Amino acid sequence: MWRLNTGFLLFLIILLCPEDGQGKSNGEIRLQDGDTQYQGRVEIYHSGEWRRVCEEGWGLNEAKVACKQLGNEDAHVAKISYSPRGTGSFWLSDLNCTGTEEGLYNCSSPGWGNVSSACDTGDYDDAGVICKTPSDGVLRLINTSNAYEGRLEIFLAGRWGRVCDYGWRLTSADVACKQLGFTGAHTPVVNTSPRGTGFFWIQNIDCQGSETSLADCSHDGVGEINSRFCVETSSNDAGVLCKGPNDGEVRLTGGNQYQGRVEIFYAGSWGIVCKVYWYTYEGQVLCRQLGFSGALQSWSDFVSRTGPRVMLDEIYCDGTESRLDNCSHGVIGYPNSFGCTGAYPHEIRAWCEAPDDGQLRLLDGNGYNSGRVEIKFAGEWRRVCDDGWGINDTAVVCRQLGYSGYVRSVRN
The missing domain is CATH 3.10.250.10 (SRCR-like domain)
Structure with a gap:
């Protein structure tokens, strides 16, 4: 157990206990048979045992994620057909990482133990990496x-x-x-x-x-x-x-800052948002939470690969919410709706509206109609200083954001 310098001992111990009695966590990786500790073939831990990772689909993005998960700065090389070859069975093959994931367990794949016959017959060998030496x-x-x-x-x-x-x-x-x-x-x-x-x-x-x-x-x-x-x-x-993200924060992955797969953070990990029939209101709320003025397009996408766990489903928004988790939804972390409980759930993808210079947004407020003012300039959002800020400025901001007026002006 971990002794923490805090009064919340019991709660945090529950969160920090390892997943098995051997002190190992599912998804933990190690490098084997390398000349140094920064290179080797990759093995991954799941359900109480270490197994190999097949080189099928292995590339630089996957190597980068592996090195980052091991605490190294980056990957020099993604090694395939790593020698000497490992023994025993494979846990994973055909991994597909974007390079931004926290660990290989966050990348999409056909699933634990669901490897291609080419891996089992020896047509493919072990995935390996050469990580950069730390400073x-x-x-x-x-x-x-x-x-x-x-x-x-x-x-x-x-x-x-x-x-x-x-x-x-x-x-x-x-x-x-x-x-x-x-x-x-x-x-x-x-x-x-x-x-x-x-x-x-x-x-x-x-x-x-x-x-x-x-x-x-x-x-x-x-x-x-x-x-x-x-x-x-x-x-x-x-x-x-x-301090990681706060519960309920959302992000877009696998694309760019405006579009990608929708993920939500809860209880220490990211997971996908799932719904078979995804409507305009949900997309608008999502994109506003991310700081955009709205959604150009958002949709439900059936995928034939496993990826992060389903974190949120049964979502219904009326369009006035400031955050996705303010909408009606199922129990977070326990999907229970059609299309979200099987091996291949319907993940949500969104394309948010990229703001132009001079556009405004409100952040960190109690609702979508209040908050700290930021303005878009030269391709980035910047803060507005409250030096000289008054009710006339507030009235202009509220009108620009589409409101008929303001309730009160706030400084600091």
Whole structure:
């Protein structure tokens, strides 16, 4: 279990427990038979066992996702026909990644164990990668079931080493999470389980909060640490629970910023939105939530491949909602409608209206008719400063957005 520096111990322990008694999570990957720890053939863990990944459909996007999942910066090469060849059966083949996924388990595929006969007969071999060697000071998260939490390791002098939890606190965890690309930390984590193996690189870290790298913070020095605080105790690995997306956030994947497959975030993971008959109102609400003025087109698409789990179904909007999860819907995470419970659900795709310069939008309000004002200029959304802001400005904004007037003007 994980001991957290917070009063919400029971709730977070439930979320952070591994999926089996061996401390492994479904979808975890490893590299085997490589000359270094940054290359090898890919194996993936599911239902209590490690199995191979077939090279059929394997390319650079899949290799990039694998390297990112392993905590490395990127992939140099996607290796096919990796030698020496693995033994045993395959878990996956014909993976199709966009390159933006958090792990191979988020990519679409024919499904666990549903591999082509060409893989089983030996026409295809093992998928492999050569990942880029990390730079000094790079961090990664280990033993994690999602991209936002885990045990910390730091890369120095050509090797990964553990981070000791002696002196570990929220300010330092916040710096670590920001270095990893998140907005900050929910909480620092100590006494991570399962414990790491190998040596500690760094201990007694004291960050002020303005540092861009954990290595820039004050600490007891870099080296193979053998102090009693880190070695002679049974609880000594530092970890983090970083701030990920908020429940109910939506995104478009597999396309560009204006179009793609609709996914929604809930309880630590992304999943698809499913509905057989998708109507105009749902598309308009979705695109407005993403900050666009509306939807050019949105539709339900039957797919013959497995992908992320169905997170939301039975959605009915009247068009006035500011968020998709404000619409009537089924139980989140438990699809129960026609076309959404089988192996090949109907996923939703959307094409939102790209705004022109001078267009306005409202963000972070209590509804679709209130919020912070942003304006489109030179291809990007920018904030509007409240210096000199008054009721006349508010009236113009509300009229431009299609309202008859305003209720009140807000600053700060």
